[in-house]
Amino acid sequence: MRENSYVVEMKNIYKSFGGIQALIDVNLELKYGEILGLVGDNAAGKSTLMKILTGVYQADRGRIFFEGREVHIVSPRISRQLGIEMVYQDFKLCPNLDIPANLFLGREITSNFFKTLKNRQMESMAVEILSRLKIGIKNFKIKTSRLSGGQQQSVAIAKAASFNPKVVVMDEPTASLAVVEIRKVLDLILYLKEQGLSIILITHRLDDIFEVSDRIFVLKHGRRVTIKETSQTNKDEIIKLMF
């Protein structure tokens, strides 16, 4: 048995930007293998809280525990090393690079001796990753700027999910997608949960949250309002808590 049932614990996280208090002593716990929906009004602090977890921002105060150990996530590299990946609101892909280059960005496979990039190997692994996640893209060698929004988001998710992460954070992954594409992304999220990943999903689409999440965390004006089992609550209640 695990001594601690939480994969991530954020304790008393405080963060301000100049005069704006973005987060005020927020506590967040993420269970192993769950999908946690993170909801709140615009500017509630959702993205900031997650960017602190992934090392994009540093909290002014507060502690983070990962698998029971305290960690200091001072850069995105550290969070990646721990096994925390994030899919950003505006897909954080390099538009000028192709899919394999984006998937492997920052962790390219190189030969042992000369450290030469093994492009062929990364390409065939990229093809495998895409087919495993059932992402149907034919021209994986074209620049990602030429992919549709949904395809780009799928690649961004594949990038976050395909290197054995423990936790994947998704910030509004469906915000700029068409309905058909949203369906695919939700299926992808459920598939990742099946694979045993712990997921934090930020979205303003409550339907999506109620469909896929196990628990719902409500943030308001930088403060934690509540955390509820999805089965124990309903949309109206969550909306009331959010505003």
Add this chain to the structure above:
Amino acid sequence: MKKYDRQITLSERKKDFVKVGFFESFLVHPEVSITIPVVLLFIFFSIASPSFLTAYNIFNLTRNVGLYGFVAIAQALVIVGGGMNLSIGAIGGLAVVATGYFIQVQGFSPVVAVIIALSVGLAAGALNGMIITKIGVNSFVATLATLFIFTGIIYGITKGYPYTKIPGSFTIVGRDGMWGLPYIFWLMIGTLCFIFYVFNFRRFGRWLLAIGGNKEAARVSGINVDRIILLSHVLSGLFAAVAGVLWVSRMGSAQPAIGQEWLIISFAAAIIGGTSLSGGSISAWGLLMGSIIIVLIRNGLILIGTDIYFEQTYLGLIVLLAVTVDRIRALYYKRE
């Protein structure tokens, strides 16, 4: 099951090559669109002037292509990461002065003087990179400032006078050649092969491209953006210094004014060669073609008897043309 997946995907791979039409390919592959004007210009000047296709003129042309090629490489290396280097000419000038000073005044052997000159280029590039990444100024402002700092040092040391006591042996690289073409040209070709390798097969190149494409994405992917930017400026300084040293070798003297005309040429050659001004793209072949175009136009204009005093105007117009094409290319990609 896994094996099955793999078979499907591998057979699919053949279909996955980008299929574009003839005219589209000009925009998608800058290498294609850039080679055609080179060929046309070559044919045009061959017909227009009988002295164009002489061994002497070709040797001279390719030597200039080599020199400006290094200048273009120095600029392209920072443009690709989304920046620019306004001080490349001044860094080249510093290397020129260092070469002349340590040979003539200090009496060092040319090899030592060259090593010092190249180190000066590395250091100057490192200074640019430090200002940009540590102080957080953008590359335009940072290198504008160092342009003046370095230029002041050049004239402070030389008082504007050249170093002329350069041993004849020093000019071998700059004046001789093999297989009918100058050493300088072959050196540049070798360097372009290195550039090709770096941007296709090294992490550094891949990461610099990523930074030029989307700096934030590169950062959240765990790339140490500052370190890569710094390194790109160090390399830019190095290649600017190489150009400076080669210039001394070609001229047989160290003129402090060398480098003053590099700025516009470096942008022109790099942008024409498919180095997008907004960053994120570079092409070794394009840099070669861009350098050839610049040299052909400068040389050709003289050969067909145009007024050389208008040269800067022509170069400006070429740059304008190049950025317009760059812009069209960007819009084309957006439309997709």
